Amino acid sequence: MLLVVTPNPALDVTYTVPALRPHTTHRVGTVAAQAGGKGVNTARVLTALGHRALCVLPLGGPTGTAVAADLTAAGLPYRAVPVTGDTRRTVAVADGDDATLFNEPGPRISPAELRRLAAEVAAALPAAGVLVLSGSLPPGAPGDGYRELVALARDHGVPTVLDADGPALTAALTAGPTAVKPNAAELLAATGRTDVPAAAAELHRRGAGAVVASLGPEGLYALTGEGAWRCAPPEAVAGNPTGAGDAVVAALAVGLLSGTPWPAVLAEAVALSAATVLAPRAGHFDRAAHLRLRETTTATAVPA
Amino acid sequence: MLLVVTPNPALDVTYTVPALRPHTTHRVGTVAAQAGGKGVNTARVLTALGHRALCVLPLGGPTGTAVAADLTAAGLPYRAVPVTGDTRRTVAVADGDDATLFNEPGPRISPAELRRLAAEVAAALPAAGVLVLSGSLPPGAPGDGYRELVALARDHGVPTVLDADGPALTAALTAGPTAVKPNAAELLAATGRTDVPAAAAELHRRGAGAVVASLGPEGLYALTGEGAWRCAPPEAVAGNPTGAGDAVVAALAVGLLSGTPWPAVLAEAVALSAATVLAPRAGHFDRAAHLRLRETTTATAVPA
Numbered sequence: 001m002l003l004v005v006t007p008n009p010a011l012d013v014t015y016t017v018p019a020l021r022p023h024t025t026h027r028v029g030t031v032a033a034q035a036g037g038k039g040v041n042t043a044r045v046l047t048a049l050g051h052r053a054l055c056v057l058p059l060g061g062p063t064g065t066a067v068a069a070d071l072t073a074a075g076l077p078y079r080a081v082p083v084t085g086d087t088r089r090t091v092a093v094a095d096g097d098d099a100t101l102f103n104e105p106g107p108r109i110s111p112a113e114l115r116r117l118a119a120e121v122a123a124a125l126p127a128a129g130v131l132v133l134s135g136s137l138p139p140g141a142p143g144d145g146y147r148e149l150v151a152l153a154r155d156h157g158v159p160t161v162l163d164a165d166g167p168a169l170t171a172a173l174t175a176g177p178t179a180v181k182p183n184a185a186e187l188l189a190a191t192g193r194t195d196v197p198a199a200a201a202e203l204h205r206r207g208a209g210a211v212v213a214s215l216g217p218e219g220l221y222a223l224t225g226e227g228a229w230r231c232a233p234p235e236a237v238a239g240n241p242t243g244a245g246d247a248v249v250a251a252l253a254v255g256l257l258s259g260t261p262w263p264a265v266l267a268e269a270v271a272l273s274a275a276t277v278l279a280p281r282a283g284h285f286d287r288a289a290h291l292r293l294r295e296t297t298t299a300t301a302v303p304a
Numbered sequence: 305m306l307l308v309v310t311p312n313p314a315l316d317v318t319y320t321v322p323a324l325r326p327h328t329t330h331r332v333g334t335v336a337a338q339a340g341g342k343g344v345n346t347a348r349v350l351t352a353l354g355h356r357a358l359c360v361l362p363l364g365g366p367t368g369t370a371v372a373a374d375l376t377a378a379g380l381p382y383r384a385v386p387v388t389g390d391t392r393r394t395v396a397v398a399d400g401d402d403a404t405l406f407n408e409p410g411p412r413i414s415p416a417e418l419r420r421l422a423a424e425v426a427a428a429l430p431a432a433g434v435l436v437l438s439g440s441l442p443p444g445a446p447g448d449g450y451r452e453l454v455a456l457a458r459d460h461g462v463p464t465v466l467d468a469d470g471p472a473l474t475a476a477l478t479a480g481p482t483a484v485k486p487n488a489a490e491l492l493a494a495t496g497r498t499d500v501p502a503a504a505a506e507l508h509r510r511g512a513g514a515v516v517a518s519l520g521p522e523g524l525y526a527l528t529g530e531g532a533w534r535c536a537p538p539e540a541v542a543g544n545p546t547g548a549g550d551a552v553v554a555a556l557a558v559g560l561l562s563g564t565p566w567p568a569v570l571a572e573a574v575a576l577s578a579a580t581v582l583a584p585r586a587g588h589f590d591r592a593a594h595l596r597l598r599e600t601t602t603a604t605a606v607p608a
Binding site for chain 1: 319324366369397
């Protein structure tokens with residue numbers, strides 16, 4: 001079982017409009033909503049791949065109820081920690097092929113609620129093959145909120161994939177996450193450096209076992225204890241990039257679970273991520289494209 | 305008592321961002337929410353002016369619960385017709401002095417729910433001095449949904465102010481609303497004409513007692529059975545134009561209630577509307593500006 005923690009989940013709402021015109025009024029054509037947050041997207045991909053993924057997440061208020069209902073409808077097992085605040089929403093305004101996103105900060109989480117979240121993770125860890133920690137920490141959580149969970153997994157001998165940025169990422173490094181997956185902008189911001197390999201080397205030195213940086217259409221750069229690789233999709237894909245990084249995290253988690261060598265893990269991550277871009281909603285992917293792209297995607301070793 | 309019907313109310317959510325950049329991701333700084341829909345904004349203004357306004361509106365789902373809670377907190381009396389669908393939201397993205405609006409269509413309303421809404425209006429009409437009908441009709445409502453309510457008010461000898469556009473406006477004209485308040489674009493679209501006085505004359509011929517067209521910063525054009533007037537604010541005002549039209553409706557309703565002559569009603573409408581632009585939220589107005597502007601705003605008679 002893959003254990004996926006989303007400390008700041010959301011109801012992801014999509015508004016479809018013909019065109020976004022700043023400072024005008026838009027009549028929204030269709031309103032769609034699904035459970036979201038990076039971890040939930042990753043769990044959705046893992047489940048679609050046939051893996052058993054268990055979500056642990058705080059949920060509260062009417063929006064939390066809507067998230068729980070969608071998780072159930074989607075067949076995604078979860079353990080919710082009840083919280084006082086109303087779970088947040090994100091709004092994506094989709095016009096044509098692109099989207100404009102508005103992410104609410106989320107409700108404040110109390111220390112007691114955070115302790116209950118950690119206790120749920122601790123209770124589930126003995127049955128977990130991998131722990132995925134994904135997305136922003138909620139308001140009220142200490143900046144090093146992920147460090148304790150990484151350390152907890154380490155105590156259980158469970159590898160971790162961490163997808164976070166800023167202090168949530170850097171403060172967790174000393175606990176030694178097995179892999180971290182920042183995007184290029186997050187990686188550079190976390191280190192103050194200006195090139196991806198140097199920034200990845202710094203995170204590796206500070207404790208990350210592997211640093212896998214997502215580079216948008218250019219694929220991935222990975223620095224691991226076994227070497228460094230670049231891996232780009234074999235063809236350009238156009239579509240909805242939301243959730244592409246969450247598909248990379250899913251592939252990394254599956255790779256750690258199965259002990260697959262890094263070049264194959266990275267190729268699968270790029271293929272799955274590109275197939276996600278081809279699907280209209282985060283957490284979903286184009287199965288035919290996934291099968292096709294995984295045959296033609298290869299990682300190339302580069303000097304570390 | 306002024307009776308205010310909002311057939312498609314909303315929870316108006318405001319996201320504050322430093323700047324709206326299409327096709328990027330925004331971390332929302334603050335999230336504010338208040339009960340909305342044009343009629344609710346008008347009722348808020350009427351209440352702030354010291355009048356007793358009763359809202360009648362359908363409410364459903366968790367968002368309907370949030371709207372009801374805000375109405376109660378704001379001291380706005382209401383009678384809610386319970387409906388199955390979840391009340392809609394609108395999202396205003398505020399950046400600096402301007403806002404970009406996204407209006408959800410709203411839940412479908414069943415014929416039985418519509419009958420209950422009309423029954424609530426009928427029950428409240430005997431105690432009403434004016435009936436205000438405001439905003440879009442919900443999905444599922446017939447296009448002539450306002451006509452029956454205008455006719456009902458006429459039967460009770462209660463004057464009506466109708467603020468709607470498209471078929472919701474034009475189909476109600478044959479019932480003879482006392483005043484209609486389209487904005488210039490709505491007025492031209494409803495008639496297919498290209499100038500405001502000719503379009504107003506057409507709506508007047510088709511049954512509207514008075515046609516008061518809001519012209520944005522240029523104020524109002526009004527065509528009534530007693531003549532035609534233009535009325536502009538005496539000074540330019542900058543701020544949040546959302547709700548400015550709802551303040552005009554509030555002033556028209558008070559004018560009909562008190563039997564004030566049209567030139568004074570129009571001057572008050574322009575002053576109140578401009579004072580609303582100066583307040584950051586719809587349904588609120590700058591009291592000092594209102595008192596100052598009403599002293600210096602005058603309506604000018606023009607050829608009908």
